[in-house]
Amino acid sequence: MSNKVKIGIIGLGFMGTTHFQIHQKLGKSEIIAVADVDEKKLSGDWSDVVGNIGDFDYSKPINMDGIKTYSNAMDLINNPDVEMVDICVPTFLHEKYAVAALKNNKHVFCEKPIGRNLKDAERITEEAEKSVRFFSNGLCVRYWPEYRHAFELYTSGKLGKVKSAVFKRVSPSIHDNSWEDWFMKEKLSGGALLDLHLHDTDLVRYFFGKPVSVTSFGMEGFRSDSGIDHVVTNYDFGDGTLIMAEGGWDPAKAAPFEMSFQIVCEKGTIRLSEQGYKIIHEDGSIEEPEPATEELPTGWHVEIDYFLSCIINNVQPDKYLSTAEMRESMAIIEAEELSIKEKRSVKIVY
Numbered sequence: 001m002s003n004k005v006k007i008g009i010i011g012l013g014f015m016g017t018t019h020f021q022i023h024q025k026l027g028k029s030e031i032i033a034v035a036d037v038d039e040k041k042l043s044g045d046w047s048d049v050v051g052n053i054g055d056f057d058y059s060k061p062i063n064m065d066g067i068k069t070y071s072n073a074m075d076l077i078n079n080p081d082v083e084m085v086d087i088c089v090p091t092f093l094h095e096k097y098a099v100a101a102l103k104n105n106k107h108v109f110c111e112k113p114i115g116r117n118l119k120d121a122e123r124i125t126e127e128a129e130k131s132v133r134f135f136s137n138g139l140c141v142r143y144w145p146e147y148r149h150a151f152e153l154y155t156s157g158k159l160g161k162v163k164s165a166v167f168k169r170v171s172p173s174i175h176d177n178s179w180e181d182w183f184m185k186e187k188l189s190g191g192a193l194l195d196l197h198l199h200d201t202d203l204v205r206y207f208f209g210k211p212v213s214v215t216s217f218g219m220e221g222f223r224s225d226s227g228i229d230h231v232v233t234n235y236d237f238g239d240g241t242l243i244m245a246e247g248g249w250d251p252a253k254a255a256p257f258e259m260s261f262q263i264v265c266e267k268g269t270i271r272l273s274e275q276g277y278k279i280i281h282e283d284g285s286i287e288e289p290e291p292a293t294e295e296l297p298t299g300w301h302v303e304i305d306y307f308l309s310c311i312i313n314n315v316q317p318d319k320y321l322s323t324a325e326m327r328e329s330m331a332i333i334e335a336e337e338l339s340i341k342e343k344r345s346v347k348i349v350y
């Protein structure tokens, strides 16, 4: 008997189709069902799908033989053969389907952000903590090869204490083919602050613990209706360390996607930039590790591979991310939003 996890994917946009390809490559799961409100995507025609990373070719139709297709996601959740539900719908729908799937005794992998706001995050994590099934959230940058390598190096203490750190994530506005332009509707996506910058807020929390307060500056309503399209935040840990993050989706369409960071420690600097991934030691020596593998080239591969392995081996998937941390990162984002709106530093309530 196959021990592959039987999965159903909800939402076949940029992320759902990316997960679909990754599940097929990893070979630890069997996609037995998909749900989408778009009949064209259910038929295997993904030619309209566009995203900021990844190079999948959707010019030819995808073979959907043997996969049950649903236009109502609740029918997929109610399919007794589905063991794991992979939620890749727009953010405002995460809470509805994640809670329903957990209540229905499914393992759930939900794309980031966990929900549209802290209340959604609390509702989902409360249900996940009650369930005997597993839950995880696609905060994929924690799993991204260079970031994971940097995290392990930093937390090993070999480079000494951090003195300053800057994380940056800037994407061109390339959401033209998204479902009903939902990214640009603040109520549905939370703007670039929640959708994009959350990754770096979460990294700050992952690398350095819980900041005491934040001071943020934002620009809103340029690309989206009323969302924050670009944000710069200082995270105050109360110990004089300078920790900053910047994120935005405001550059013109032809601008390149950028994700980068620099962590300056007493004995060396860890840097991911256009020049590559480098550890620059105080004595002048430079290391250029290549942590990505052909099998697991991106954080998306690593997070899905890890979650499937946890289900197969019946091990709680909390090595990289806990439900408490999912809530904490959302609490920091909400403090950043308040800081921008009220033009003041905001103490974070965890």
Ligand SMILES: NC(=O)c1ccc[n+]([C@@H]2O[C@H](COP(=O)([O-])OP(=O)(O)OC[C@H]3O[C@@H](n4cnc5c(N)ncnc54)[C@H](O)[C@@H]3O)[C@@H](O)[C@H]2O)c1
Binding pocket: 010, 011, 012, 013, 014, 015, 016, 035, 036, 037, 038, 041, 071, 072, 073, 088, 089, 090, 091, 093, 111, 112, 113, 138, 139, 140, 177, 178, 179, 182, 195
């Ligand atoms: N981890 C990452 O790096 C990353 C990158 C991009 C997007 N995301 C997240 O993934 C999620 C999806 O984003 P996307 O870029 O794939 O969006 P998208 O607009 O490309 O795709 C959304 C899909 O959901 C479908 N859909 C809408 N309502 C539905 C419903 N009620 N039931 C079933 N299907 C429905 C749409 O038809 C569409 O196919 C978002 O939460 C987003 O923030 C994560």
